[in-house]
Amino acid sequence: MKIGYLGPEASFTHHAVKSVFTNEEYIAFPTIPDCLEALAEGKVDRAVVPLENALEGSVPITIDYLFHDVDLHITAELISPIEQHLMVHPDNVDKWQEVTKIMSHSHALAQCHKYLYYRFRGIDLEPSTSTSAAAKYVSEHKEENVAAIGNSLAADTYGLKIVEENIHDFHFNHTRFVVLTSEKESELLSFEQDAEKSTLMVTLPSDDRPGALHQVLSAFSWRQLSLSKIESRPLKTGLGNYFFIIDVEKPVDGVLMQGAIEELEALGCTVKVLGSYRKHLLEPQK
Numbered sequence: 698m699k700i701g702y703l704g705p706e707a708s709f710t711h712h713a714v715k716s717v718f719t720n721e722e723y724i725a726f727p728t729i730p731d732c733l734e735a736l737a738e739g740k741v742d743r744a745v746v747p748l749e750n751a752l753e754g755s756v757p758i759t760i761d762y763l764f765h766d767v768d769l770h771i772t773a774e775l776i777s778p779i780e781q782h783l784m785v786h787p788d789n790v791d792k793w794q795e796v797t798k799i800m801s802h803s804h805a806l807a808q809c810h811k812y813l814y815y816r817f818r819g820i821d822l823e824p825s826t827s828t829s830a831a832a833k834y835v836s837e838h839k840e841e842n843v844a845a846i847g848n849s850l851a852a853d854t855y856g857l858k859i860v861e862e863n864i865h866d867f868h869f870n871h872t873r874f875v876v877l878t879s880e881k882e883s884e885l886l887s888f889e890q891d892a893e894k895s896t897l898m899v900t901l902p903s904d905d906r907p908g909a910l911h912q913v914l915s916a917f918s919w920r921q922l923s924l925s926k927i928e929s930r931p932l933k934t935g936l937g938n939y940f941f942i943i944d945v946e947k948p949v950d951g952v953l954m955q956g957a958i959e960e961l962e963a964l965g966c967t968v969k970v971l972g973s974y975r976k977h978l979l980e981p982q983k
């Protein structure tokens with residue numbers, strides 16, 4: 698099986714992929730949309746991308762792309778502890794406190810916001826397509842004296858030196874990655890261990906009636922279907938227009954879930970089921 702992931706090599710996403718898929722072919726893509734398009738076009742069999750971080754929240758490009766641009770399904774959720782380290786080229790270890798720029802994925806920069814504010818105020822913070830892309834850049838530009846934020850695998854892979862460990866602002870730093878497939882009824886993977894949950898994307902009726910969101914929540918609440926997440930994202934059709942991402946702690950094929958979805962549709966909502974899947978907790982990258 699070919700597994701596409703947000704690369705290059707040694708990203709957190711790569712670590713998540715390697716933790717659960719052994720003996721498969723891994724294919725790195727430079728951006729999340731590249732990864733999702735490759736799956737939609739059948740160039741890979743699965744795609745693994747970040748969906749949400751415990752400190753910084755959802756990865757908007759993943760959510761928006763899954764809603765607006767592709768018809769893909771979540772088949773597993775991988776939850777990984779995230780440890781962010783500051784790393785430089787080995788030739789610049791003596792002058793790491795004078796770096797001119799710090800690069801990383803925007804989510805990683807945000808996870809280290811306080812550290813960067815107190816230690817490197819005023820220094821350029823440059824977003825990159827992933828944490829490992831930043832590490833790769835640093836390894837190829839030693840003359841610039843720039844630093845990257847990423848994991849220890851990236852430091853090893855690109856020959857960088859970690860100068861400060863665990864610089865993320867809060868201890869409980871985890872990221873949810875999703876394994877996506879293009880088939881609706883894809884087999885649940887054998888490594889999965891937890892109870893099944895579902896992710897739905899719900900658009901409210903267009904008549905803008907008062908209490909519409911309350912009605913949506915009622916459809917779940919009177920059936921005692923527990924929600925573990927609800928979040929709004931812009932529909933991109935005008936200010937004040939949103940869709941809702943709703944995680945429910947039950948599989949989509951149960952009688953109560955089917956009833957809830959039918960009720961939402963009868964109310965005039967559009968429901969896109971992203972999938973029913975299990976959670977898998979990963980070990981930290983070494």
Ligand SMILES: O=C(O)C(=O)C[C@]1(C(=O)O)C=C[C@@H](O)C=C1
Pocket residue numbers: 703707708709710711747749750756779802804805826827828829871872
């Ligand atoms: O996989 C990576 O290395 C990434 O850069 C992506 C990403 C993310 O988007 O959340 C993954 C995990 C960390 O939370 C920081 C960045």
